[in-house]
Amino acid sequence: MEKAECKYRAYVQILKEELIPAMGCTEPIALAYAAAVAKKTLGAIPDKVVVGASGSIIKNVKSVIVPNTGHLKGIPAAVAAGIVAGDPDKELEVISCVTPDQISEMKQFMEETEIGVVHIDNGITFDILITLYKGSSTCTVRIANYHTNIVLIEKDGTVLKQLDAGIEEEALTDRSILSMEDIWDFINTVDIADIKETLDRQIRYNWAIAEEGLTNDYGANIGKVLLKSAGSDISLKAKAMAAAGSDARMNGCELPVIINSGSGNQGITVSVPVIVYARELGVSEETMYRALALSNLTSIHQKTPIGRLSAYCGAVNAGAGAGAGIAYLCGGGYEEVIHTVVNALAIVSGIVCDGAKASCAAKIASSIEAGIFGYSMYSHGQQFLDGDGIVTKGVEATLKNVGRLGKKGMKETNEEIIKIMIGE
Structure with a gap:
């Protein structure tokens, strides 16, 4: 993707708009x-x-x-x-x-x-x-x-x-221009200087809250529980670190995070596992930045048709995004990345959002596991095929199905969850 293209500038701007701090x-x-x-x-x-x-x-x-x-x-x-x-x-x-x-x-x-x-x-x-x-x-x-x-x-x-409350996100860059093919083109050609400041802040903030979650007592301490059995398993460490960030964030930690798609939990999920893998694999800083750009944009692309809030757990999209970033770090190409995303979504798209709370950390861990396993499946010549439930031919068509499920299909589910939570 050429730097002078409008689409290139839009992708850089989307990252700047989405990856902002929140406490x-x-x-x-x-x-x-x-x-x-x-x-x-x-x-x-x-x-x-x-x-x-x-x-x-x-x-x-x-x-x-x-x-x-x-x-x-x-x-x-x-x-x-x-x-x-x-x-x-x-x-x-x-x-x-x-x-x-x-x-x-x-x-x-x-x-x-x-x-x-x-x-x-x-x-x-x-x-x-x-x-x-x-x-x-x-x-x-x-x-x-x-x-x-x-x-x-x-x-x-x-x-x-x-302003007209019926117009969604009119002040933001049009997310409909996102596609997996163009995201792949962008992350492989982007001038790192254009995204470095944005991603450096994500790395710094989100790693800090993950470490805080492992250091002190927060919620159900999902990160600590996972880390106790991690040993030298990089995938368990990736899940533990991300879960620990959510442990802290959901339970009163005063550190800020860099969000993704309006969510701190999603911001932690798309970044921390990718950072763990990048550091464990010893890749270059540039490679880590490209993997993070891939993870972030993949998650934003999935979440756009669903909307900011839904009964569809946003950690699922973020976990699939993290899987894409990890696939890239492990040497995967475009085919590995898109099949990782599809496989992950086929596994965990049924997780519901019943509000922000301690158990979000466990849902994050499950979603990251699906992302990593989705890549492992394809690495071993296995994938979910057209007709396997919501999976259909082509990554964009599958993402469209997931968007429909999250926005329309789970509307009544969201209403029932709300009634349960407020005691109706």
């Missing part, structure tokens, strides 16, 4: 961001808060610890953090700088302030509507479709900002 699970952080923007616009600490959230937001916030809150969970905690200590200019790092006094203030705010939470359904999977009240003054902020997409700011009946 904690991105759904509660989006709530904190909306709350921080609303508080700044209102100009005062509110005496009443009403939070409207779509089912998928409720699902993904219910069980995860919000960082820098003293281990608080849930929507009220995320909103309180944004109001009391949020810096809206930091977007998904909105609560990255919190003092001990502010943590005490959050708890006091939650005790003294009415914070109502209502389930809203405006036909948008990702939907947050926060209204703050201070005496006769009000401010409403709405985020729709993705984590930083503010579509409404209204104060005292005056609309300060309004």
Whole structure:
């Protein structure tokens, strides 16, 4: 792919747009961001808060610890953090700088302030509507479709900002230009200088949280459990390191991660196993960068038709992406890469997303295992063929089926999961 091509520049930009830092699970952080923007616009600490959230937001916030809150969970905690200590200019790092006094203030705010939470359904999977009240003054902020997409700011009946909430990700580079063939072309021809800064930050941040997960006690400690039996097995070490990053992230660790497709868990999954393999195999730094670009873009390509939130576990896409990157590191060519992806998806596409929580780390490990096994299968002359369930002829056609499954097929599944989680 020539550097002067529009597509080349678009692929570089997609990586820059997707691989951004976030602290904690991105759904509660989006709530904190909306709350921080609303508080700044209102100009005062509110005496009443009403939070409207779509089912998928409720699902993904219910069980995860919000960082820098003293281990608080849930929507009220995320909103309180944004109001009391949020810096809206930091977007998904909105609560990255919190003092001990502010943590005490959050708890006091939650005790003294009415914070109502209502389930809203405006036909948008990702939907947050926060209204703050201070005496006769009000401010409403709405985020729709993705984590930083503010579509409404209204104060005292005056609309300060309004966008069409029905348009998904209009401000982002068109992801429909992605294809496995073009991704392969791009990662083999890209000038590393164009992606190095973006990937260096991913390596630095995500490796740090993986090490933190192995060092301290987080959640179910899936990473530690896996590492105890890893020995010299590189595949087990890759799963353990990635799972440890999720252990930490889902259970209150205050380190940021570089996300992928709006998700920190997916960002960890596409990067940490590839870094493990690159270092264990002793490949050049350039080769590692190309493998990471392949893993990241492959995951983004799979996730685009599904959308940011679904009942389809995003770790599956990321694990298949990691498998593609690992196949490349092991000397695989284009055929090995695309068959790795298809094989992996055929194995684990049934994993459901029942919100962000400790068990995400185990799902990540399973998805990475499927990615690695998908490559091993093809290396031994085996593959899943056209007609094997959702697998069909051609990698793009199979990815289209997976997108359909995740977005349309699992819509009712998502609704049932939400009902189970909120006790309906």
